[in-house]
Amino acid sequence: GQSLEQPSEVTAVEGAIVQxxxxxxxxxxxxxxxxxxxxxxxxxxxxxxxLDGLEExxxxxxxxxxxxxxxxxxxxxxxxxxxxxxxxxVRDGDSSYKLIFGSGTRLLVRP
Amino acid sequence: DTEVTQTPKHLVMGMTNKKxxxxxxxxxxxxxxWYKQKAKKPPELMFVYSYEKLSINESVPSRFSPECPNSSxxxxxxxALQPEDSALYLCASSQENGYGYTFGSGTRLTVV
Numbered sequence: 001g002q003s004l005e006q007p008s009e010v011t012a013v014e015g016a017i018v019q020x021x022x023x024x025x026x027x028x029x030x031x032x033x034x035x036x037x038x039x040x041x042x043x044x045x046x047x048x049x050x051l052d053g054l055e056e057x058x059x060x061x062x063x064x065x066x067x068x069x070x071x072x073x074x075x076x077x078x079x080x081x082x083x084x085x086x087x088x089x090v091r092d093g094d095s096s097y098k099l100i101f102g103s104g105t106r107l108l109v110r111p
Numbered sequence: 112d113t114e115v116t117q118t119p120k121h122l123v124m125g126m127t128n129k130k131x132x133x134x135x136x137x138x139x140x141x142x143x144x145w146y147k148q149k150a151k152k153p154p155e156l157m158f159v160y161s162y163e164k165l166s167i168n169e170s171v172p173s174r175f176s177p178e179c180p181n182s183s184x185x186x187x188x189x190x191a192l193q194p195e196d197s198a199l200y201l202c203a204s205s206q207e208n209g210y211g212y213t214f215g216s217g218t219r220l221t222v223v
Contacts, residue, residue, distance in 0.1 A: 031210070033210075033211070035212075041216065042201060042214040042215060042216045042217050043154065043201070043212070043214045044214070045211045045212060045213065048210060048211060087153055087154075095159075095166075095167060097142050097144070097159045097161060097166060097167060097205075098156055098159065098167060099156070099212060101153035101154055102153065103152070103153055104151075104152075104153050106151075
């Protein structure tokens with residue numbers, strides 16, 4: 001089966017850098033995705049890593065190490081609007097259509 | 112158009128009611144999904160439609176009945192729900208490889 005672990009809460013100051021870690025166990029690996037969800041809103045796709053290394057998209061970067069079954073989301077120059085829940089997710093080993101989400105990390109950005 | 116549109120945004124229904132949730136996408140995605148999300152929890156997969164055919168049913172109770180009339184539309188028919196079914200119901204779509212889901216804004220369902 002699949003399982004993902006991520007911290008439940010992270011707090012950081014506006015303008016700082018924060019890293020949200022995700023470790024996973026999967027029967028087959030097809031990439032690690034990250035989603036952002038504001039309270040009352042829908043999850044929004046942020047990034048996808050299929051290969052080892054760092055992917056950068058503006059203030060957000062995502063890293064993957066397949067040998068360590070580990071990835072992280074890096075948020076730079078934090079803004080108040082970055083306060084949200086962040087989910088890592090992997091595709092199910094038996095079905096490319098089934099996305100398994102981690103339990104989510106609630107990020108609180110303080111002034 | 113890069114959106115998934117869900118209606119209604121809010122729904123309150125009694126346990127004897129029948130109602131339907133609707134979802135529409137025009138991104139040419141051939142996979143569509145229903146997810147259920149409780150407060151402070153991750154989304155949980157309910158159903159997957161691939162090329163308009165039901166490909167995954169995550170052992171969802173029969174009081175939830177999905178329907179895919181065409182490649183752009185997805186419905187979720189609700190009947191005889193329980194208060195514990197109150198949740199945010201999310202529709203999503205993706206390319207065939209499951210990469211990069213696009214979620215709708217959801218229907219906040221309250222069963223009374």
